[in-house]
Amino acid sequence: MAPQLFQKMLQKSNLRTTHENESFMNHVSDLLQGFPTLYSYGLLGNLVTGVQAAGARLMHIKLKQVKAEQLAGNTGGFFNIIGQLVITAWTGFLAFRRLIPIGAINSTYSLSYNILNSIAAFGPTLTEMRALQPVFDKYQFAQADDGRHKQQLQSSETAITLDHLSYRYAGAQQDALAPISLTIQPHAKIAIQGPSGAGKSTLLGVIAGKLPDYQGSIKLQNIELNQLAPSSLISRVLYVDQAPHIFNGTVRENLELGKTYSDEQLSDALAKADLLADVNRMPQALDTLVGESGKMFSGGQRQRLALTRAFLRMDKRSIMLFDESTNSLSKESAIQIENTFLSIAQLTVIFVSHQIHAENSSLFSKIITL
Known part of the structure; x- marks a missing residue:
């Protein structure tokens, strides 16, 4: 009966978690849909921090939910233990006064089993709470490879040289961009x-670095893109x-x-x-x-x-x-x-x-x- 005292609290906690889950999914979806925009402006870090912030909010609400659930469960377990201890002590007292047969103490074994079983339930509870963190750790995205072992543009004076540049999307039967040679000063x-x-859009996509698996050559400052x-x-x-x-x-x-x-x-x-x-x-x-x-x-x-x-x-x-x-x-x-x-x-x-x-x-x- 004790956990029932927490019913309203659990209902509110579960509802908050449901709403935060929905908010988290909407926020992440919004960020992912905006990936091309963030990439174009060099702001992929916003994707990381945005997901981390939304994940942190969800984790905070989820931890509150877990605490509420465990408070209800542990309160019930506590009263269960107290009840069993009282029954065991009363049985021993009656046996000592010879009001019941000594064999009745055998029932203590069963009660002790229940007591230990209840105490053991705290172990999984603690484990569940500690295991919650890895669920959110997966949202701790590593920054994309910044290409530290690749070359850097040294000057703002950037010529673009295309030499038989073409592009074909995976599975396509023909080129989306036919070979083109051009120098843009x-x-x-x-x-x-x-x-x-x-x-036209495919060509800009290649120049912007969005389509790296091109054919032919495209160079900026004589460096292959x-x-x-x-x-x-x-x-x-x-x-x-x-x-x-x-x-x-x-x-x-x-x-x-x-x-x-x-x-x-x-x-x-x-x-x-x-x-x-x-x-x-x-x-x-x-x-x-x-x-x-x-x-x-x-x-x-x-x-x-x-x-x-x-x-x-x-x-x-x-x-x-x-x-x-x-x-x-x-x-x-x-x-x-x-x-x-x-x-x-x-x-x-x-x-x-x-x-x-x-x-x-x-x-x-x-x-x-x-």
Whole structure:
């Protein structure tokens, strides 16, 4: 009966654990879906720390649940032991007074067995509590290999040389990117156009280091790309996806991605991406929750948010890759944002699009059709 006294406490504990399990799974799923975004910005550490933080919260709630369960179970065991000791002592007293046969003490054996069995139950309880930690230890991800034994880019002046570069996805019967040879000089502004399936996005994926199993050759500063340390490549190349992931958090958190920027810096970048007015109209502006997978944002707003991330970080990159990154924007907005990037002399810019705008085509040093 004693454990029943803890019934409400156990129910609340189990409910909290269920809710935290759900929160943990949603958070990890959100982080994993955003893996390409975190990789592009060199922020894979956010994946590690995010899972660790969510795991720690879950472990804290789970430990409370285990403690509640053991408190209930051990309380019952305690009263069980006390009851058995009382029965044993009473039996001995009656035998001593010769009120019952001495043989009745044999029953003590059975009672002692029950007592020891109850005490033994504490061992598994302790073991279960200690065994809980390894369940969460598996979320202590090791940092990805930083390529310390690979080469580093030494200069911000980075030429890109393609020599019969091609790519074929596993199981495919033909190349997604047909062999291409090309040299992109530092600070060049390149437009790549062509129909769907021509390999435009695949080419950017290779340059960004997302598709390392390419055929042919691609060199940066005369170093083969697959011989470069991933951290070195990411520190120079920024890839802006056509379908960026929006994390379940605030506008500010989605822009900072674990870094810290002032409101002035955020507002300036938002203005360049033509998103500032939209954000200012939101209930809490920068601190407005965007909803799961950014459901509060339209397709165009999602792209402008990704472009804002790029504006915040372009001073540390020398190569910017845009994969249909303005295709959901109005023509006027797209041209305005594209012109901003194209006007930065020290940047190497590669834009991929189905169709280049005639209004700014003259800003490109080369237009390539695949």
